[in-house]
Structure formats: C-alpha cells, structure tokens
Amino acid sequence: MxxxxxxxxxxxxxxxxxxxxxxxxxxxxxxxxxxxxxxxxxxxxxxxxxxxxxxxxxxxxxxxxxxxxxxxxxxxxxxxxxxxxxxxxxxxxxxxxxxxxxxxxxxxxxxxxxxPYKPQKLKFQFIGDSHSSGQYCKRGVIDCFDWIVAEELKAEKDIQAQPGAALTDIECWGNVHGLSFQFFKTEDTRYYYNPKHNYVTDWDFSRDDPPTHIVLFVGANDGSERYNVPVLEFAETYKKFVDLLREKYYKDQPIFIFTNWGKFKETGALRTYYDNPSPYHAVQEHRAALGDKNVFVVDTHGWIGWSDLFADNGHCNEEGQKVVAKKFLDWLEQWGLKGEERWAALE
Structure with a gap:
C-alpha cells in the first residue's frame, strides 16, 4: 500500500x-x-x-x-x-x-x-524586494543571490521578498502595502490580486524555526524616481521596522543591512540614492545607541556593473546574481561566519 x-x-x-x-x-x-x-x-x-x-x-x-x-x-x-x-x-x-x-x-x-527532516543549525531570514526574489531570472528565487548564499553555506532560509515593494507602507509599483506592513503577514504583497484570497492574515512566527542571521536589502523602490520617499522618512521607517523585529521576534541575531548599489540606466550610467546621509548607517547607529551591537552595514557599492544586469530592466541576471552571492560570501567570511560542514538530513 x-x-x-x-x-x-x-x-x-x-x-x-x-x-x-x-x-x-x-x-x-x-x-x-x-x-x-x-x-x-x-x-x-x-x-x-x-x-x-x-x-x-x-x-x-x-x-x-x-x-x-x-x-x-x-x-x-x-x-x-x-x-x-x-x-x-x-x-x-x-x-x-x-x-x-x-x-x-x-x-x-x-x-x-x-x-523526520533534520534542519540545519544555520538559518537565514532574508527580507527584500526584487533584488532578493530573483525577478526575471529563469528559475526565479532559485537563481537569486540569497538562495545561492544559503545553499553554499549549507543553511536553511526563509525569504520574504516582493518585487516593486517599498519598505515604507505605501502603494508601490502595484503593491498595495510596503514590507514594513507585509512582512508580518502570511500573504505576500500580491495577495490583493488573488481572486481566491484577497485578504491578509497575521503570520504566526512561532511556526518558524528561528533564524540565526537576518539580511535586509530594501530601499530600491522607496528611493526610485517615481516614489522618491525622502531619506529621513525612509530612515525613520527603517528604524521602527528593525525595532519591531527586535522587540517581538529576533532578539539578538546578527542583522546585516545592505546599502544600495545604485540604479543603472540604459546607457550604463549609475544613479545612486540614499547615500548622503546614509539611512543604513543611521539605523545601525540608532540600534547601537540602544545597546544593540549586532547590527552591521554591508557596503554593496561597486558590487555589480552593467554587464551583470538584464539590459532591458536593470535587474541582476543569473550571472550577476552569482557575482553578488560571491561578494556577500566573501564579506561573511571576513565577518567570521562559517557554513556548516554537512547536511544533517542526510546523516
């Protein structure tokens, strides 16, 4: 049977x-x-x-x-x-x-x-937008840098990433909410267009295996020319978001905050945003003033070039995702993180 x-x-x-x-x-x-x-x-x-x-x-x-x-x-x-x-x-x-x-x-x-499945001790929680979801890649999130990093380190991963979503809770590129709202919900930000389920429910975080490390890569949509959320407003939203993560769910795990690497135009020219003043360092300084020494800024400037992008939409192509993954793996190694030696479920 x-x-x-x-x-x-x-x-x-x-x-x-x-x-x-x-x-x-x-x-x-x-x-x-x-x-x-x-x-x-x-x-x-x-x-x-x-x-x-x-x-x-x-x-x-x-x-x-x-x-x-x-x-x-x-x-x-x-x-x-x-x-x-x-x-x-x-x-x-x-x-x-x-x-x-x-x-x-x-x-x-x-x-x-x-x-029973034996999960890895090492687990990442990734929070982001199109850059963390693998938008336009052939295999979507499987081809994305965050998935590649977790696999390379033999780590579990949860990814809450939605293309076009701002961190600020605004309508953005068709997403009716920002990640500062949607991350705490079961549904992703496209729920609004699902005729079978066009509502949200609170996510029960007790269902998760707690992550050991958290990666935040947001701001590309807040800082876009169309939405252009002021840097101080974005920084305050970011601070409150991290405060809430710490208060309710992730007490002391290392949090890695990615800076932006800029937006490339059709000419290959780079337009930067949220650089001066840096809201990412402002969040780190805010948490440090509260005694939280476990928030780190990952400077991604210069990580990618025009050849790493899809020419028609400015997102990382499959090879570009590998470039970002390699840069982040190198950064994590210098920071002191080591991956697991084996997959526990196979033992």
Missing part, C-alpha cells in the same frame, strides 16, 4: 509561509521529505494552486530542477539509485508572484519509509 503524507503530517516538513488553506505564499516557500526505499513521489495539489506553477526540486542536495505543478497529481521523476539509501527531496516555489502551491498530500511508493 502506498504511503500518504497529508498536509500537517510532521513527516512533511514545511518551510516558508502557508495559510490555513494549505497554500504557500512568498517565493521560496515549500516542503521537504526524507525517506528510504524511495522509488516514486506524487504531489497532489488542490484548486487554489497557481496555474503552471514552477517549483524547484532538489534530490539529495543536487542542483534544483524546475517542475511545473498544477491542480491534481504531479509526479516527480526520481533516479533509480535511491532504493538502497536515504533520500532527501526538497521542494521550493520559484515564482516571485502568485507563488501559491495548494498542497493536499504527498504519496510515496509502497515500502517507502519516511522519517
């Missing part, structure tokens, strides 16, 4: 954000399975599933391969050599909008023996 793991089964390890209807939100949300004697996996999705949803699937920590999920049964091809060893199969929604995987159950072959 086949082995069925229904949504909510402790052997079906969820990551990211999921609502009460068993539906995921935000790029990178997904689930993990560990099992021995594994020869088949079928994922059953409900009516709330986004049409032709791209989901990255990684088997035993090999590179992710994209599978398309729709309502109904979705069969995952598996290599034949899994029968004689433990297998870890990871699933992550690649899409940066309408990232709704409606998970009903996962069915394994008869004789499969699932077991």
């Amino acid at each position: 086949a082995v069925e793991l229904k949504f909510g089964d402790p052997l079906l390890r969820l990551h990211g954000r999921w609502d009460k209807d068993n539906t995921s939100w935000w790029a990178g949300s997904g689930f993990d399975i560990v099992a021995s004697n594994l020869s088949s996996i079928t994922v059953h999705c409900g009516d709330l599933n986004s049409k032709d949803l791209p989901v990255g699937v990684s088997i035993n920590y090999a590179p992710y391969e994209t599978r398309i999920f729709n309502t109904g049964s979705n069969t995952i091809p598996l290599p034949a050599n899994l029968l004689d060893k433990k297998a870890v199969v990871r699933f992550a929604v690649e899409a940066w909008e309408f990232a709704n995987l409606h998970l009903l159950s996962v069915v394994l072959n008869e004789g499969a023996k699932p077991e």
Whole structure:
C-alpha cells in the first residue's frame, strides 16, 4: 500500500509561509521529505494552486530542477539509485508572484519509509524586494543571490521578498502595502490580486524555526524616481521596522543591512540614492545607541556593473546574481561566519 503524507503530517516538513488553506505564499516557500526505499513521489495539489506553477526540486542536495505543478497529481521523476539509501527531496516555489502551491498530500511508493527532516543549525531570514526574489531570472528565487548564499553555506532560509515593494507602507509599483506592513503577514504583497484570497492574515512566527542571521536589502523602490520617499522618512521607517523585529521576534541575531548599489540606466550610467546621509548607517547607529551591537552595514557599492544586469530592466541576471552571492560570501567570511560542514538530513 502506498504511503500518504497529508498536509500537517510532521513527516512533511514545511518551510516558508502557508495559510490555513494549505497554500504557500512568498517565493521560496515549500516542503521537504526524507525517506528510504524511495522509488516514486506524487504531489497532489488542490484548486487554489497557481496555474503552471514552477517549483524547484532538489534530490539529495543536487542542483534544483524546475517542475511545473498544477491542480491534481504531479509526479516527480526520481533516479533509480535511491532504493538502497536515504533520500532527501526538497521542494521550493520559484515564482516571485502568485507563488501559491495548494498542497493536499504527498504519496510515496509502497515500502517507502519516511522519517523526520533534520534542519540545519544555520538559518537565514532574508527580507527584500526584487533584488532578493530573483525577478526575471529563469528559475526565479532559485537563481537569486540569497538562495545561492544559503545553499553554499549549507543553511536553511526563509525569504520574504516582493518585487516593486517599498519598505515604507505605501502603494508601490502595484503593491498595495510596503514590507514594513507585509512582512508580518502570511500573504505576500500580491495577495490583493488573488481572486481566491484577497485578504491578509497575521503570520504566526512561532511556526518558524528561528533564524540565526537576518539580511535586509530594501530601499530600491522607496528611493526610485517615481516614489522618491525622502531619506529621513525612509530612515525613520527603517528604524521602527528593525525595532519591531527586535522587540517581538529576533532578539539578538546578527542583522546585516545592505546599502544600495545604485540604479543603472540604459546607457550604463549609475544613479545612486540614499547615500548622503546614509539611512543604513543611521539605523545601525540608532540600534547601537540602544545597546544593540549586532547590527552591521554591508557596503554593496561597486558590487555589480552593467554587464551583470538584464539590459532591458536593470535587474541582476543569473550571472550577476552569482557575482553578488560571491561578494556577500566573501564579506561573511571576513565577518567570521562559517557554513556548516554537512547536511544533517542526510546523516
């Protein structure tokens, strides 16, 4: 008889954000399975599933391969050599909008023996906009610098990143709320356009494995020529946001605040924003005055060039994402962070 793991089964390890209807939100949300004697996996999705949803699937920590999920049964091809060893199969929604995987159950072959997933001790929480969601990349968030960094360090990750969203709670590029509001909700900022779920619910942070490190990369949309949020207003919003993170959820984890690297125009010319005065250093100084010595500014100036971008939209292309990942990994190494040596779930 086949082995069925229904949504909510402790052997079906969820990551990211999921609502009460068993539906995921935000790029990178997904689930993990560990099992021995594994020869088949079928994922059953409900009516709330986004049409032709791209989901990255990684088997035993090999590179992710994209599978398309729709309502109904979705069969995952598996290599034949899994029968004689433990297998870890990871699933992550690649899409940066309408990232709704409606998970009903996962069915394994008869004789499969699932077991609990062992998470890594190291875990990142990334908060950002298009630069952290992999917008326009072939595999979305899977190709993004934050995903690459976490994989390289053998770390878990949660990513709350939405293209076009400001940190300030304003309508911005079609997002009806900013991240200073939306981060605390289950749903991402595209909820407004979802006819099946156009409302928000508070996220229960007790559902998360607490992160060990937090990365904030925001301001590109606040500082855009169209919205142009004044630097002092942006800085005050940023301070209050970090204060709230510290007060309610993340007491003493290192927080890494990315500066902007500027915006490139069609000519390759660079327009900088929020540089003088720097709101990023203002946040760091504000927290330090409160006794918080664990907020660090990551200076990203000069990290990327025109060749690292998609020429028609100014976002990092796949190779540019690798450049950013390498720069941040080098920065983290100099800061003193070491990745884990092995994936615990395979042991």
